[in-house]
Amino acid sequence: MLSCKERGQLELFITGSLRQLIPDDYVLARVDRVLDLSWLRVEVADCYCSGNGRPGIDPEAALRLMLAGMLLGIVHDRRLMREAQVNLAIRWFAGYGLHEKLPDHSSLTRIRQRWGANRFRRIFQRTGEACVDAGIATGEVVHADASLIRADVSWEAVAAQHADAVSIENPGQDKVDGKGHSRRKGDRNKRVCLTDPEATLATTARNRKALPSYKQHGVVDDLRGVILDVEVTTGEINEGHYLLPGLDAVAETIGASIKIVTADAGYSYAKVFAGLEEREIEGIVPVKATPIKSKVPLPRFRYDAQHDHVKCPRGKILKPNRAKIDHGRFFVSKARECKECNLRSDCISPARKTRPVVIVHDYPALLRARRQRLRWGAREELFYQRHCWRAEGFHGEAKTWHGLSRAVRRGLSNMRIQSFLTAAAINLKRLATTVFAQILRWLALFSALIPSIGHNVKNTGEKSRCDPNCLIALVPS
Structure with a gap:
């Protein structure tokens, strides 16, 4: 029978919470079960005046709005607030009712500027520590990788920097030819970005075009893919400069020493191998092939x-x-x-x-790494295969699902904040998925042990009627 849906219905108000209208397996509902921001107010208290001015936006509500945007792939503040106007899940996740007015999009910008990148780094570190406490990250085996992020600039903003300007800014440091031009390699016709000078031109291969970019360096745990450390630099910074500081930050986060680290050939430098030996970390890193430019290499x-x-x-x-x-x-x-x-x-x-x-x-350390590479077996090959889909998979997930394929705002500080929020959102997803799976297993166990619970769950046909929140305290960490 052909039916017709009546669209001119009057609104029906029901007493209750917006949570009742959100499925239990929705990403914001799952993340809310594991998200604890009770410490945030004390962390950012020094950014606000205690006895003067208008009441500001609740810090937890502001951070929840930012995290909701990252989790749903809505990275632009204007679009996020437009979506929050009609999305019940975002309103509930941030703590705003249907009758409450949402903050302006510019308020999120000012909050990011007021807090600074270091506080957002601390927010990200808190998510990593929560994953370690939950047992889904150990830090014994980690994978390091870096990826370029396209800056928020157009090609019209990229200009050639004249060599004479470099000579004026750096007197006495350049060799100058007869015409007064610098002969130092890389200075002549060097391109800079006028609208975002901190974004440098970089490329992933010599046969690809160099683009204004930032570079994200990440260290990922092997067990569940939890991001233990992340940092953003300009695009021209080499990966090898950040690996050792990143490993030190991971060791501080997990409170234990790292045993094995994997990385690609971009990290194959003598100082890296020497640093790994000094920290007693086994490095599974393929050594670069020596370029043969002479008959006697x-x-x-x-x-x-x-x-x-x-x-x-x-x-x-x-x-x-x-x-x-x-x-x-x-x-x-x-x-x-x-x-x-x-x-x-x-x-x-x-x-x-x-x-x-x-x-x-540290050339001897490089020689030892080359000899070690020749002795790679099935164990080392397995770890390196896991590196390909753990470390590189993190960057792919961040770019595909969470809007990190391109910078949303300009400047290194803004890019760092975007990277920290993205990594925090991914860690919360990892933690929420584990907890939700444990809850479902406990529900199945209780349903088998207690027939009355099983009968009620079977009759309702919906997991939401048996609230999983009441079982979180029973789930072992």
């Missing part, structure tokens, strides 16, 4: 750490030079010995008389 030169010299393929000794570089030292051969060598045409360019070799700091 660098691996054929043997470094002797005991005597601090380098031996060439013909057995000649290369002594350290006085020239200093940031990441290592120069070892140079003798011109007389190179002149008589039968490998001179293959080893040295015609314009040079000696062969220089750069030995980076």
